[in-house]
Amino acid sequence: MCGFSGFINNIPHSEEVMDKMLERIHHRGPDDTNKYVDENIILGFTRLSIIDLEGGNQPIFNEDKSLVLVFNGEIYNYEKIREELLAKGHEFYTHSDSEVLIHSYEEYGVDMLKKLRGMFAFVIYDKVNNKIFGARDHFGIKPFYYYHQNTTFLFGSEIKSFVEHPAFVKEFNPNVLSDFLSFGFNPHVETFFKNVFKLEPGSYFTFEKNQLSVHKYHKIQFEPNGASFEEQVDAVSSVMADTVRHHHIADVEVGNFLSSGIDSSYLVKETSLFENLKVFSVGYEEERYSELGHVENFLKDYEAEFHSKKISPEEYFNIIPKAIYHLDEPIADAAAISLYFVTNLASKRLKVALSGEGADELFGGYNVYKNLYYLNIYQSTVPSIIRKSVAAIAKSLPEIKGRNFLIDGALPMEERYIGCGGVLINTDQQNRLLKNKNWIKNPYDITKKVLKEANCKEDVSRAQYLDINLWLANDILQKADKMSMANSIEVRVPFLDVEVLKVASKIPQEYKVNKENTKLTLRHAAMKKIRSFTANKKKLGFPVPIRDWMKESPYYEKIKQTFQSEIAQKFFNSDVLVQMLDEHKANKADHFKPIWMIYGFLVWYNVYFGKEVVGYEGVSSESKEVVSV
Numbered sequence: 001m002c003g004f005s006g007f008i009n010n011i012p013h014s015e016e017v018m019d020k021m022l023e024r025i026h027h028r029g030p031d032d033t034n035k036y037v038d039e040n041i042i043l044g045f046t047r048l049s050i051i052d053l054e055g056g057n058q059p060i061f062n063e064d065k066s067l068v069l070v071f072n073g074e075i076y077n078y079e080k081i082r083e084e085l086l087a088k089g090h091e092f093y094t095h096s097d098s099e100v101l102i103h104s105y106e107e108y109g110v111d112m113l114k115k116l117r118g119m120f121a122f123v124i125y126d127k128v129n130n131k132i133f134g135a136r137d138h139f140g141i142k143p144f145y146y147y148h149q150n151t152t153f154l155f156g157s158e159i160k161s162f163v164e165h166p167a168f169v170k171e172f173n174p175n176v177l178s179d180f181l182s183f184g185f186n187p188h189v190e191t192f193f194k195n196v197f198k199l200e201p202g203s204y205f206t207f208e209k210n211q212l213s214v215h216k217y218h219k220i221q222f223e224p225n226g227a228s229f230e231e232q233v234d235a236v237s238s239v240m241a242d243t244v245r246h247h248h249i250a251d252v253e254v255g256n257f258l259s260s261g262i263d264s265s266y267l268v269k270e271t272s273l274f275e276n277l278k279v280f281s282v283g284y285e286e287e288r289y290s291e292l293g294h295v296e297n298f299l300k301d302y303e304a305e306f307h308s309k310k311i312s313p314e315e316y317f318n319i320i321p322k323a324i325y326h327l328d329e330p331i332a333d334a335a336a337i338s339l340y341f342v343t344n345l346a347s348k349r350l351k352v353a354l355s356g357e358g359a360d361e362l363f364g365g366y367n368v369y370k371n372l373y374y375l376n377i378y379q380s381t382v383p384s385i386i387r388k389s390v391a392a393i394a395k396s397l398p399e400i401k402g403r404n405f406l407i408d409g410a411l412p413m414e415e416r417y418i419g420c421g422g423v424l425i426n427t428d429q430q431n432r433l434l435k436n437k438n439w440i441k442n443p444y445d446i447t448k449k450v451l452k453e454a455n456c457k458e459d460v461s462r463a464q465y466l467d468i469n470l471w472l473a474n475d476i477l478q479k480a481d482k483m484s485m486a487n488s489i490e491v492r493v494p495f496l497d498v499e500v501l502k503v504a505s506k507i508p509q510e511y512k513v514n515k516e517n518t519k520l521t522l523r524h525a526a527m528k529k530i531r532s533f534t535a536n537k538k539k540l541g542f543p544v545p546i547r548d549w550m551k552e553s554p555y556y557e558k559i560k561q562t563f564q565s566e567i568a569q570k571f572f573n574s575d576v577l578v579q580m581l582d583e584h585k586a587n588k589a590d591h592f593k594p595i596w597m598i599y600g601f602l603v604w605y606n607v608y609f610g611k612e613v614v615g616y617e618g619v620s621s622e623s624k625e626v627v628s629v
Contacts, residue, residue, distance in 0.1 A: 003028025004070035005156035006043045018044045020164035069102040073120035076246040132207040140201030140473040159328040181425040182443035184332035185475040222461035224508035236525040243494040244270035255353040260294030263356030269529045277304035280346040286545045313549040326486035330604040332597035334544040336479035347487040358495035362504040363522040364512030366420040376459040414448045460509035547592040
């Protein structure tokens, strides 16, 4: 796992600029730093050594050094590809997966991407043709950002490195704020920094003669087959054993993150079959939010070195500015801070850990999918005219069980499903909160476009497609990468494997959810390996006591002060924010999600666009761009 930065070399003192850019992302690779420089381009690299510890340093070259590469990630089938390339006459000077990439490009060009199994973001510079080629993995596990204005082209693993480039104009982009308030993350390719963009998952780009061209090479498709439930379960069981084996390819020790749920528990079981277990988890003093008791109970069946930590509210709030700095963009996911603590805990003992991200999206794990399944049946069996009449009657009823189901039953999916998290702050609420009403957007404009791209007919599969492309790519994987890299540890996600996708995409929706539970096929595969109590455990998410903490005096006051700040008043009606906070504190309403979201945004804005200078680990305190909260 590593980090890289690069830019077109058309500025004075370019090497000094690159040194500052690399210092910004030193946390991604503290083991080695290097760069490639010529009259056209400069590529910088920071390395966290995991495969070929001695020989895998980057930038890396092909035989005649006409191609040069910087790469962040892991290619889990690199040994197989390496054998193919050796048979074709390619010569290798390392045993790294990085070198396999550059020879694959030399041999196959863009078609190399069809061969890769792993997580990756990389750039290859063709010196002969003065051409840049880069790509991001199928799911977006590894980040990739770029900035192209006039003759300036910057790219890299984290936006924060761009601020050191003299031609980079650091400007807030208000175009994404409304959708952030709706989704809780930025669902756009454009970022909170004007003219900075994300390379989409499953995409590649070329840059030649100052022209940038971006293309998709992979689209996720759900195409259920006719296999029986038992056959589906066997296929899942087989591919899970295979993916865990591949995700343990490393020249260093690999550990596991563990919650009380099926996903990480399944990975621990598979790991225990061939490696000594080192397991890490975090919780809280507040027992109803902490899963540590369940984790300890699960581990009674294993010989494991278990490390845990209970996070105090003081620790949690103190780390927020630093964690948000590392995120690059605000994310309204309180679990991101918890993830910072568990990766920090693990980083003291190893460099690589497995985590369970992606299982819910691939196998149908969100509770809302159950409702979609039965809505799908309802809409396919009851005529539209009857559903509309029933919905009209239901709207006049009080809030009773089943009312929303009947109302939603009259609507197409495009008008009622925005994602597994739902709408966090709707447009009516935004109208009260935001000072600039012109910023307000309809979030369904985004989801309608994504759902239209889905090739599947089943509503559960269409929801999975949406959540993979929006929620997974822009929230789950962003926080997993940034929080782990902040602590110089690589997080691997075995569920997000193209081979696992091939199996999961064939499962029909009736084998994913029913009235009682979700992820049915995955749970039955897990039951062959782990206790049924864990395999059938209801999904909890990653609960955090922040809902309660923000009612307590020191943290309530901290948030209130932020809501009354000059920055808050720049964007929001401050009195409405404070009223919302007071209602939450007095238990008159549960405003936890909007309070946390807006607080996180304001902290982020102050970190990157505020006035006071501060330095984080690896960042010079003289830096004029990053400021304190």
